[in-house]
Amino acid sequence: DQQVKQNSPSLSVQEGRISILNCDYTNSMFDYFLWYKKYPAEGPTFLISISSIKDKNEDGRFTVFLNKSAKHLSLHIVPSQPGDSAVYFCAASEESRDDKIIFGKGTRLHILP
Amino acid sequence: KAGVTQTPRYLIKTRGQQVTLSCSPISGHRSVSWYQQTPGQGLQFLFEYFSETQRNKGNFPGRFSGRQFSNSRSEMNVSTLELGDSALYLCASSLKLAGSYEQYFGPGTRLTVT
Numbered sequence: 284d285q286q287v288k289q290n291s292p293s294l295s296v297q298e299g300r301i302s303i304l305n306c307d308y309t310n311s312m313f314d315y316f317l318w319y320k321k322y323p324a325e326g327p328t329f330l331i332s333i334s335s336i337k338d339k340n341e342d343g344r345f346t347v348f349l350n351k352s353a354k355h356l357s358l359h360i361v362p363s364q365p366g367d368s369a370v371y372f373c374a375a376s377e378e379s380r381d382d383k384i385i386f387g388k389g390t391r392l393h394i395l396p
Numbered sequence: 397k398a399g400v401t402q403t404p405r406y407l408i409k410t411r412g413q414q415v416t417l418s419c420s421p422i423s424g425h426r427s428v429s430w431y432q433q434t435p436g437q438g439l440q441f442l443f444e445y446f447s448e449t450q451r452n453k454g455n456f457p458g459r460f461s462g463r464q465f466s467n468s469r470s471e472m473n474v475s476t477l478e479l480g481d482s483a484l485y486l487c488a489s490s491l492k493l494a495g496s497y498e499q500y501f502g503p504g505t506r507l508t509v510t
Contacts, residue, residue, distance in 0.1 A: 315492070315497040317497060317498075317499060324484070325503075325504075326431075326433065326484070326486040326488075326501035326502065326503065326504050327439065327486075327501050328501065329498055329499055329500050329501070332496060332497045332498060334495050334496070334497075337495075372439075376497060380452075381444075381446070381451045381452055382427070382451075382490075382492055382497070383441075383444065383451075383452040384429070384441075384490075384499060386439060386441075388438070389438075
């Protein structure tokens with residue numbers, strides 16, 4: 284049972300435009316959500332997280348929005364840059380399960396020149 | 397602040413041998429997780445240690461074990477190596493505070509089993 288789902292395997296966005304990466308989850312007990320970026324043959328790089336008590340968190344070009352009623356979150360990257368081309372992972376954790384981090388399968392983002 | 401460090405960065409071992417990988421977390425981080433990353437399976441969770449106790453465990457055989465020391469440094473051991481154990485082994489340290497949860501990965505140890 285996949286608790287964290289990234290339904291779009293890939294996404295192409297023009298350089299300078301907004302990239303929106305989506306993530307759905309099934310477990311309403313998740314209390315934190317995290318986003319990572321990953322380049323080939325490297326480990327993931329932590330980008331930003333959001334607590335379930337918030338609906339928005341911003342850090343530079345990255346903003347995460349959380350819609351608890353829809354069990355949906357999204358990562359916005361504005362403006363998109365060539366170096367943003369990577370695989371993006373959404374993840375979630377639940378305090379009652381010792382904060383174990385559950386990863387989605389990732390979305391590959393292509394930034395087009 | 398220094399990031400997560402892992403040693404060694406590269407290892408070549410032969411089948412049947414055993415290997416120990418080391419991880420030093422970010423100062424102040426008490427949680428250390430280990431992951432195996434392969435092209436075919438992606439990122440797979442091995443186990444997590446918090447304050448010297450294994451708190452979470454993935455679905456790997458008992459040949460994979462770990463431990464955490466009082467200074468939060470962690471080691472991972474793989475015994476009786478198999479060809480399929482060739483992978484990038486990643487360590488990540490995390491810190492959860494009121495309002496934030498961050499997890500940072502180290503550069504990894506690339507293990508090749510021949």
